[in-house]
Amino acid sequence: MIQNYHRPVDLKEAAAMIAADSETVYLAGGTQVNRAPLDRELPKSVIDLRDVVPTKINTEGTDLVIGAMASLQDVCDDERVPLPLRNAAGFIPTRSVRNQATIGGNIGAGRSDSYILPALIALDAVARTTEGNIRVEEYVTGSHQELILDIHVPVPVGACIAVKESRSHLALPVVSAAVSLTVEDASPEDGPSGACVAVGCVARKTIRLTEVEEGIVSGRLVDRADLEEAIRNAVSPRTDILGSAEYKRHVNGVVIADAVVRCLEELS
């Protein structure tokens, strides 16, 4: 049960509060913190971030800067936000959850079934934290917990698509992924010079399918059937109430290969 509620007025006070009590967690929108799944108790103490972490979305040079306390509905609604990230935020079911949930909280929660993380990784976004700048990919794959202040999203070059698949609009996903392909300006006809295939729902954290990425860039993986097989073989989902491991491998192969093919078509 949550017993202590703190509301710091600046970052210095927030840092002192988190250092003083190892059982304290940050409270952003609270949609994750206030959930008490059977395997986890609610935290004892929370630090409300509303007065110390930015909520606004702004441009800074060529980057888009999204305050970590921006709600996922704000991310959906802002036309300056790259489309794959807007789409990913819109995959979270119900406007009431999107209004409350924040982008910083989504990164902090680090859920394997996050829709936001694959999109941020595919867009090569960088988090500005109290400890300095760090790529979102590194933040999520490492054991980082530092306070995120905002997220810098560079202007996408090339093609980028976020995808999801779930039994119903409200159900948890069996596929959550984003694909981005980049091309050198000088020779777009040579195909993509860089690829990112970021995938949730198939491991404890969001992962990148590096062998698939290499196959795309080398030109070995172009056909839909080859892509599907390579993706199926690259993921190891677990059987659970959402579906068998075999079904999840199949559906990830189909949906993510389709995203790669659509990105390749967009580039050609």
Ligand SMILES: Cc1cc2nc3c(=O)[nH]c(=O)nc-3n(C[C@H](O)[C@H](O)[C@H](O)COP(=O)(O)OP(=O)(O)OC[C@H]3O[C@@H](n4cnc5c(N)ncnc54)[C@H](O)[C@@H]3O)c2cc1C
């Ligand atoms: C009905 C429902 C459906 C949901 N479906 C999904 C889903 O499909 N996919 C999904 O990913 N999530 C889902 N969630 C979980 C949750 O809504 C999202 O992960 C949300 O983005 C968390 O944001 P929040 O602001 O509510 O975070 P909070 O619950 O406030 O915090 C989450 C974690 O992040 C940390 N944190 C918060 N802000 C920061 C920060 N600025 N810097 C560092 N750490 C921070 C907190 O300490 C905490 O550990 C769902 C929740 C509900 C209630």
